[in-house]
Amino acid sequence: MADIQTVVVGAGVIGLAIARHLARRGHEVLVLEAEGAIGQHTSSRNSQVIHAGIYYAPGSAQQRLCLRGKAMLYDYCASRHVGHARCGKLTVAPEGRADELSALVMRGQANGVDDLYVISAAELRELEPAVAGAGAMVSPSSGIVDAPGLMLSLLGEAEGAGAALALNAPLLRVRPLADGFEIDVGGEDFTLRCRNLVNAAALGAWDVARSITGFDPALVPTRNLAKGSYFSYAGKSPFSTLIYPMPQVGSLGLHSVLDLGGGVKFGPNMEWVDQVDYTVDPALRPDFEAAIRAYWPDLPDSALQPESAGVRPRIWGPGDAKQEFVFQGEEAHGIKGLVQLFGFESPGLTACLAIGEHVGGMLAN
Template identity: 50%
Template structure:
C-alpha cells in the first residue's frame, strides 16, 4: 500500500501508558504521533481505575510489575508534585479478617521487602485499631507509601509534556491494520480520513485492544499475540464521609485485590472493584451486585449502613491469562521477543499500570533506543 505520511514514531493509545511512552520518546528528540481511537485522550482503562498509587508489595519478585511499580511510584509522586496534580500519600491497611488470612499478610510483607518496599509494618489487631478505630480485623499490614491520585490530572500533564516536546495527538484515529518487518513499518489508520503512516518505530499501547491491534499486523507471527481476557470490576460509591483516613484493603483474591475502600482526592468514598469475567468489555454497573459488596465490606467495616452504596462506574482489566490464574506480569515485547524490528507491543498492562506509567515510558524508550 502507498504511504500517505511518514514520521519517526507512532504510538497507538492515548491512555496513561501511551502518553507516558510518547512523552519519553518526544523528550529524547524523536518525532512522535499518538493515535487514539476514541474522541479524546484517557477515556479507557486509565480513567476507570481506583486511582491508587500502589506501593508494589503484591507482585512476584523480579517481575516487570514489581520492578516498574516500585520505580514508577516515586517517579509519579515527583511528577504530580511538579505539576500540582492533586494527590494524597494517605497510606493503606491490608487486613486479615480471620486467622486463616494472617499467613497471607506475612507473605505480602515478605514479598514487599523482596521488591524493595521497605516501609511495610505488620500490625496486630490493637495496633490497627489505634490507627482506624472502626476497623474490624485480627491483623493488618500498614503501607505508608500507598496513596491516591487524580488520574485525569496525571494524563493531562503527561500529554502537556509530550506536546511541549513536539508530539502530536490524533483522536478518532483507530489502528485497523499494518505491515511490519520491512524497510519501515506501515500503520493503517481508520476513521473519517483513513491513511497509511510509515514509521521507524510503532508502539502498540492500545490496552484492551492491544492483542487485536497486534493480530492485525502483517509480519508479526500469531504465536506472539496473546489471547485477550476481560476482567470487569464494578465500583459503588457512598455519599458522606467514612470513619477512615487510610485506604482499607482485604486480602487479595484471584484476579484482583478484593473489594477495597478508597477515598478519592475529593474526599468521596468508593468501594471496589469486584471481579466479573466477561466476553466483551462493557461498563454497566448492575445494582444487584451491591448485595455482595455489603457482605464483603462488612467483614472489615461492620458498621456500613444499609442503603449506603450506590452504583458508580466500572472498569475492565486487560487480562492475558484466563480466569483462575492470578499471576499475570506486564508483557512488553520488543524485537528480542518477536523478531520484528521497530515494533514494541505492550500486553496485559493492568493494575498497577497507572502507578507504573512513567517507569513503563522509560522502559520502552530505553528498549526503543536499541532498535
C-alpha cells in the same frame, strides 16, 4: 503520505507516558487514539491507587516497574502539581487471620518494600475507629493519584516536546516495510509511514497486533477480560487511609477507594467477561455490602450506588497462573521498530512513567 519517526497507538496513561518519554528524548511522535478524548478506557476506570509493590513476583517486570514507577510518580506529581496523596494503606486481617500479616510484610520486604509493619487490633481501632479487624499491615508508601490529571499533564509535556495527538483516529491496518511501517488510520481515513510503532492499545492491543500484515498469530497471547465494578458511598469517607481486605487470588479484594475530595467508593470485584461492557449490575450490591462489612461493620443499608467499571486486559484466564506484563520487541518477533504491550493491568497506572522509560530503552531511534 506523512512520514513520522514514532507512532504510539493508544492515549491511555501508558501510551501518553511513552509518548512523553520519547518526545522529550527528541523523537518525533504521533499518538493515535481511537476515541474522541484521551483516557476513556482502563486509565480512567481504576482505583487510582499508587501501589507500594508488595505482591508481584520478585524480580518480575511488574515488581521492578512498580517500585521505580511509584518513586517516579510521587516526584512527578509533586513537581507537576498533579493531585495525589501519600495516604497509606491498611490491609486488615479478620478474626483468626492476624498471624498471616507478618507473612505479607515479609513478602513485601522480598520485593524491596521495606517500610511495612503490623499493628494490633487496638492500634487499628485508634488509627481508623470505623474499621474492625484483628490487626492490620500498614503500607505507608501507598497512595492515590488523580489519573485524569496525570494524563493531561503527560499529554501537555509530550505536546510541549513536539508530540502530536490525533483523536478519533483508530489504527486499522499495518503493513511492515523494509525500514518501518505503513499504517492505515480510520476516522479521517489517512495513511502514514513511521519508523517505530508502539502498540499501547491495552484492550485493543490484540486487534492492533492482528492487523499487522504477516505478524505471526502464535505470538499474540490469548485475551482474557476481567471486569471490576465499583460502588460509590453517599457520604464522607469514614476512613483516612486506603482500607484493603486480605489479598485473594487474582484480585486485591474489595477495598476502599479514596478520592482527593474526601469521598469514597468501593471495589473492584472480579468477574471474567466475554466483552468490554462498563455497566455496573445493581444486583451486585448485597455482595459488596457483605464484603465491605467484614472490615466496616457500620456500613449503613442502601448507602452504596453503582458507580463505574473497568476491564483488566489479561493474558491469563480462569485457572491459569497469574502472568506478568509482556513487552514484545524485535527479539520476540523479529520486526525492527515494533514494540507491543500485552496484559497491562495493575499496577500499570503506578508504573506508567517507568514503563515509558523502559519502552524508550527498547527503541534505538
